[in-house]
Structures are given as structure tokens and as C-alpha cells.
Amino acid sequence: MQSLYSNGFEKIYDSxxxxxxxxxxxxLFYSTILKKYTKxxxxxxxxxTGNLAKHFIDxxxxxxxxxxxxxxxxxxxxKLPKGHFxxxxxxxxxxxxxxxxxxxxxxxxSYLLSNKDVSNTLQAIHINLNNNGILCFDFIDANRFFKIIKGGKHLYHAASFNNKHYSRDSYLNTNTSNNFMFDWHSKYFQIKQNKKILIADDKSEVRAFTKNEWELLLHLNNFKVLKFIDKPAYMFDCYAVVAQKIA
Ligand SMILES: C[S@@+](CC[C@H](N)C(=O)[O-])C[C@H]1O[C@@H](n2cnc3c(N)ncnc32)[C@H](O)[C@@H]1O
Structure with a gap:
């Protein structure tokens, strides 16, 4: 699972x-919510790789x-010696x-593959949050996203950063063997002198959720849902949820 996030690939991820x-x-999205609740x-x-952390620290x-x-x-x-990671x-x-x-x-x-993983995470967050603490996170919306990838879908992304050129060819398909999972096969290339050089080939099983699932999972783990926010992302249909710790 971690191949895309380690062994040198973290630098390519960062770019x-x-x-x-x-x-x-x-x-701006997260800080507006946190400021609203004076957190x-x-x-x-x-x-x-700390790309969001930089803005919080600054x-x-x-x-x-x-x-x-x-x-x-x-x-x-x-990258951020003042940060605490x-x-x-x-x-x-x-x-x-x-x-x-x-x-x-x-x-x-998306890496919380089982409901046990979700409950363990919500319990750990609960223990480490002050009373009335705020929890906010995003998730891939199975309801919309699965309609797009049903039967299999190819997606292509190009990225140029610091004069380096990359591309990613993804193939996504639903896999509902266990929760709303999907298979994501991605090939990462660096483009040098018009040639595509394969730098990583990843096959992952990841998870999307429905709003109803999160509503219930949060309730069972002592969080009150304050709101869901539609938060489309570069590739996925997503929601963010804002919840509050209850005793
Ligand atoms: C798609 S990346 C997002 C990174 C960052 N938030 C961003 O937007 O660039 C997913 C991150 O979740 C981390 N991750 C996966 N499973 C985790 C777990 N069980 N506990 C903590 N982090 C985890 C990965 O190592 C990776 O850095």
C-alpha cells in the first residue's frame, strides 16, 4: 500500500x-471551518509531504x-523544519x-478499508480531542464516483513541476467485494525528450463511502455530524464532513 508514499517515490508525489x-x-477550506469554531x-x-502544513504554519x-x-x-x-511531524x-x-x-x-x-479501521480511527481521534473538539475530513463519494467508474474507466493526468514532466495513466473499476471498494491501477511516467519512462506501477484497493455510512459510523463513535460539504476534487467526487466530539 505504501509504495506510492515511500522509497523515493515521496519526492515524485511531492512534485x-x-x-x-x-x-x-x-x-482556506480547512482554516475557515476551524476559525468558525475558534480552533x-x-x-x-x-x-x-507537508504541502498543506506549510500554510497552517505560515x-x-x-x-x-x-x-x-x-x-x-x-x-x-x-521541507518545514519549524513543523512538527x-x-x-x-x-x-x-x-x-x-x-x-x-x-x-x-x-x-480511502485507506480505512474495514469498518473496524474506521472505528479504531474515530476512537483514537476522540481520545486525542478536547471536549467539543472539531473533526473535519474528506472522503470519496461512492454514490457519485461509482456511477462514473462502473464497468472500468481510464483517466489520464499530466503534471509539470520545476521543469520536470510527469504523467499518470489510471484505470479504475468498482470492486464491491467488501464495502464500496475500488481497484486503482496507476502507471506513473516521467517524460524525458518526448519519451515516457515508467517510474512506478501501482495496484491499490481503496475505499469510497456514502454519506449515510459516515453519519452512522460517526454517531456510533460519539461524534455529532455538523454538516456535509460538497467538495469536488481533481479526480474524484468528494464530500467533506464537519463533526464535533460529544462526551
Ligand atoms: C493521498 S495521500 C494525501 C497526503 C496529503 N494529505 C496531501 O493531500 O498531499 C494519503 C496519505 O495518507 C497516509 N496514510 C495512509 N494510511 C495511513 C494511516 N493508517 N495512518 C496515517 N496516515 C496514513 C499516506 O502515507 C499518505 O501520505
Missing amino acids: MYQTFINYKDEY NNVLEIGSG NNFNYQGLDYSQDMVNLSSL MHGDMRHFKLEKSVDSTIITGRST
Whole structure:
């Protein structure tokens, strides 16, 4: 699962995703929600290479990042020496001090393949959140996305960053063997002198969710849903959910 996030690929991820995702807009999205609930300290789960962290740190949020890939953590710490990045698993983590808000970003919820994974994550977040703390995260909306990829769909993305040119050929198909899973086969290429050089070939099984699933999973794990927000992303139909810890 982590091949796309480690062993050197984290550097390519870092470049490519800065062309796929507008991290300034992501920051505006999350910070507007956190400010509304007067939350100034935040834990980002799935902090990746720190592209979103930079904006939180520059804007004086008390920020911590957590990621499962040690290579992602190392790269974000190198890029942002003022940042506090931890290696950990969202399903089982314990902070030294609880936080006022937690965000799970970049559709990292897609890696919570079982309902047990989801419950473990929500319980860990609950323990590490202050009373009335805010949880906000995005997820791929199975209801819309599965209608697009049903029967299989090819998608192509090009990315140019710092004079390096990359492309990604994806093939996606539904796989409902266990929850609303989908298979994502992606081939990553670097383009040099008009030649496509294969740099990674990844086959992952990831998960989309419906709003109803999250409503129930959050309720069962002592979070109150405040709202769902339609949040389309560069490739996926997504929602974000804002929830509050209840005792
Ligand atoms: C699609 S990337 C998103 C990274 C970043 N949020 C961004 O937008 O660029 C998903 C991230 O989730 C992390 N991840 C996957 N499973 C995780 C887990 N169980 N606990 C913490 N992080 C996890 C991966 O290592 C990866 O950095």
C-alpha cells in the first residue's frame, strides 16, 4: 500500500500533487471551518509531504502532522523544519497533549478499508480531542464516483513541476467485494525528450463511502455530524464532513 508514499517515490508525489491539488485553496477550506469554531490548534492526519502544513504554519496555527509513511514524515520535516511531524497510524495513536481539532486530508480516509479501521480511527481521534473538539475530513463519494467508474474507466493526468514532466495513466473499476471498494491501477511516467519512462506501477484497493455510512459510523463513535460539504476534487467526487466530539 505504501509504495506510492515511500522509497523515493515521496519526492515524485511531492512534485506531482502540487499540480493536482491547490493546497492554498485546501488551507482556506480547512482554516475557515476551524476559525468558525475558534480552533487554533490542529492535528493533520495523512500530512503527506507537508504541502498543506506549510500554510497552517505560515499562518501561525499550532500545527502537528501525522503520517503512516516514515519517508513522507522525513520529507515534510526536511521541507518545514519549524513543523512538527510524527510517524504514526491513524488507527492507533496517542498524542502527548490533546488538540482542539483534527483534520484527515487528501482523501486519506480511502485507506480505512474495514469498518473496524474506521472505528479504531474515530476512537483514537476522540481520545486525542478536547471536549467539543472539531473533526473535519474528506472522503470519496461512492454514490457519485461509482456511477462514473462502473464497468472500468481510464483517466489520464499530466503534471509539470520545476521543469520536470510527469504523467499518470489510471484505470479504475468498482470492486464491491467488501464495502464500496475500488481497484486503482496507476502507471506513473516521467517524460524525458518526448519519451515516457515508467517510474512506478501501482495496484491499490481503496475505499469510497456514502454519506449515510459516515453519519452512522460517526454517531456510533460519539461524534455529532455538523454538516456535509460538497467538495469536488481533481479526480474524484468528494464530500467533506464537519463533526464535533460529544462526551
Ligand atoms: C493521498 S495521500 C494525501 C497526503 C496529503 N494529505 C496531501 O493531500 O498531499 C494519503 C496519505 O495518507 C497516509 N496514510 C495512509 N494510511 C495511513 C494511516 N493508517 N495512518 C496515517 N496516515 C496514513 C499516506 O502515507 C499518505 O501520505
